[in-house]
Amino acid sequence: MCAAARPAEPAALTVEALAGALAGPTERYEKHLADLRGLYRDAEAFEIAVAADDGTPVYWVDSSTPDTGRGALTIGLSVLRPGRVGDEWAMTRGHLHAQAEFAELYFGISGSGVMLLDSVDGESRALPIAPGVAVHVPGGWVHRSVNVGDELLVTLFAYATEAGQDYGIIERAGGMSQLVVADDTGGWTTRPNPDHGGYRA
Ligand SMILES: O=P(O)(O)OC[C@H]1O[C@](O)(CO)[C@@H](O)[C@@H]1O
Numbered sequence: 001m002c003a004a005a006r007p008a009e010p011a012a013l014t015v016e017a018l019a020g021a022l023a024g025p026t027e028r029y030e031k032h033l034a035d036l037r038g039l040y041r042d043a044e045a046f047e048i049a050v051a052a053d054d055g056t057p058v059y060w061v062d063s064s065t066p067d068t069g070r071g072a073l074t075i076g077l078s079v080l081r082p083g084r085v086g087d088e089w090a091m092t093r094g095h096l097h098a099q100a101e102f103a104e105l106y107f108g109i110s111g112s113g114v115m116l117l118d119s120v121d122g123e124s125r126a127l128p129i130a131p132g133v134a135v136h137v138p139g140g141w142v143h144r145s146v147n148v149g150d151e152l153l154v155t156l157f158a159y160a161t162e163a164g165q166d167y168g169i170i171e172r173a174g175g176m177s178q179l180v181v182a183d184d185t186g187g188w189t190t191r192p193n194p195d196h197g198g199y200r201a
């Protein structure tokens with residue numbers, strides 16, 4: 001908003017956790033399995049899953065951006081279906097903010113997840129996210145959500161709109177440094193990604 005412009009319209013948004021929707025003046029984008037080629041390491045398992053795909057999106061995002069420019073906030077609901085491809089749990093593409101110093105808040109609404117984080121200088125973290133858990137993603141961390149349960153993973157997020165997203169950084173690195181995979185007990189664990197070659201600008 002510039003000084004002379006009228007302020008943007010405030011919005012009240014309703015989290016519909018069971019439906020996986022944020023009701024109100026929002027925009028939605030969806031990612032289908034076929035959009036996610038190259039994300040999972042097991043290419044054979046991926047193609048089998050694509051062949052059996054019923055067209056339901058893997059994840060979708062309802063977001064509210066009433067204003068753009070300096071100071072504007074994007075808030076939204078990220079909804080990720082459960083599932084696995086090979087031994088990897090369902091995940092979002094992940095990104096570093098295009099303006100990498102910008103942080104983000106995620107708040108767990110329902111389901112069981114992991115926020116997987118890589119710093120550009122080689123640190124890695126996997127933080128469980130569940131209803132009531134707030135995950136603070138500081139600037140400088142590549143981040144992705146992973147659904148490690150058997151229901152929708154629903155998280156509320158907020159970040160400065162001008163932060164933007166750089167999706168290419170993970171692709172150029174050969175994926176994030178860790179994979180979130182099934183363990184022997186039906187839970188999750190992390191394993192180093194042998195394809196990961198480090199992050200370059
Ligand atoms: O943008 P991606 O990496 O596809 O994943 C979607 C998630 O990330 C966000 O872009 C927020 O940073 C949300 O839209 C959602 O939590």
Ligand SMILES: [Fe+2]
Nearest residue numbers: 097104143159
């Ligand atoms: Fe983000």
